[in-house]
Amino acid sequence: MAKVTILGATGNVGVFAAHTISEIPYVSDMLLVGRPGREDFLAGCCRDLSDSFAARGTDVRLSYSTSILDAKDSDVIICTAGVPRRPGQDRNDLAFENAKIIAETAETIGRSSPDAILFLVTNPVDVMTAVALKYSGLQPRQIFGLGTHLDSMRLKSLIAHYFRVHVSEVHTRIIGEHGDSMVPLWSATTIGGIRISNLPTFSGLPVQEMIETVRTSGEAIIRDKGSTVYGPGEAIATLIRTILGDENRILTVSSYIKSEIHGIGDVCIGVPARINRDGVFPVPLSLEESEVAGFRESVKKIRKVTAGVMERLEEVR
Ligand SMILES: NC(=O)C1=CN([C@@H]2O[C@H](COP(=O)(O)OP(=O)(O)OC[C@H]3O[C@@H](n4cnc5c(N)ncnc54)[C@H](O)[C@@H]3O)[C@@H](O)[C@H]2O)C=CC1
Ligand SMILES: O=C([O-])CC(=O)C(=O)O
DSSP: OEEEEEETTTSHHHHHHHHHHTTOTTEEEEEEEOOTTOHHHHHHHHHHHHHHHHHHTOOOEEEEESOGGGGTTOSEEEEOOSOOOOTTOOGGGGHHHHHHHHHHHHHHHHHHOTTOEEEEOSSSHHHHHHHHHHHHOOOGGGEEEOTTHHHHHHHHHHHHHHHTOOGGGEEOOEEBOSSTTOEEOGGGOEETTEEGGGSGGGGGOOHHHHHHHHHTHHHHHHHHHSSOOHHHHHHHHHHHHHHHTTOOEEEEEEEEESSTBTTBOSEEEEEEEEEETTEEEEOOBOOOHHHHHHHHHHHHHHHHHHHHHHHHHHHHO
16 A cells, blocks of 8 residues: 655646546555645645535545655655746746756655655646655656646547547557647557558548647637646546556657657657656657657757756756
8 A cells, every 4th residue: 555645736737637646445554745834725635525525425534744754655756846837838837946846855855755656646746756856866766747748648549539439449649848849649549449541531530730739739728617637637646556556558758868769858748657666667669750850959959958957956046
């Protein structure tokens, strides 16, 4: 049985993630961490969630704290703390403000929870994963970000809808930045186990339109309802179930790669990774030429934003 801690638990994503994670059978303890001053809200969340556990028959010990130090002994620590973007903003506009929060958080976790797996949700998530890796001192396998897993799920849903098949029949991946430079892997997309390009109807697929829909999905949801909650919340729970269940699923998350993809590496970015109780292990793979070119561009962009943020962090810390 496992202890899971959520940082930023008073936020939209954090509180819904608490609900989805509580359904995972391996979770025995869940700690909600918020900022000082938010004790009443956290207490209210615990009471409300406990009611849902009673109604559902869930047996999870729930507690709250305003200190990250109480995350000690956690198997997984999820970080949703930080500012979200407002309509009209790019995720990268949040980079420096959130990097300051993540650097401090990661330092504390590195000292107080050296065996935990740290899971970043805060945006821009690829850059935050790199910041957490540097400032926590944890091993690369212990740190990952939600990356392009949610983007991959969004594309999966569009493809399933187009072909009128159950989503479980569709396997697809988007790699690279969780942002504008993301790269769809059509070469790794199958329906019912059949490579999508082998289906005669593939030629009519509105590929560009689909990718544009995925690229702008977060922005559109934020414009319409203020924040994305249910998609990220369920995606977070999938990752937690995969880790705690030692499932060895291959999911597309932001992870540190050395040179696993066509020799490209030394960056934290969305790639397929095998995930189990020991953490996250990027899978070496070879791609089609156009996909490699797109991935290179995405890496170049993330490296530039990451380097800029690291430099500014050095100045203020
Ligand atoms: N990677 C992904 O796919 C997704 C990432 N996100 C990101 O997750 C983050 C949270 O999003 P929401 O829950 O919608 O935002 P929110 O504003 O509802 O919640 C933010 C949380 O962070 C905490 N926080 C803010 N500033 C802090 C600071 N200086 N120190 C400690 N805690 C602080 C708040 O108290 C609150 O608990 C954002 O950065 C958002 O962009 C959201 C959805 C999907
Ligand atoms: O778009 C945002 O800012 C939130 C997010 O990352 C997503 O839902 O993909």
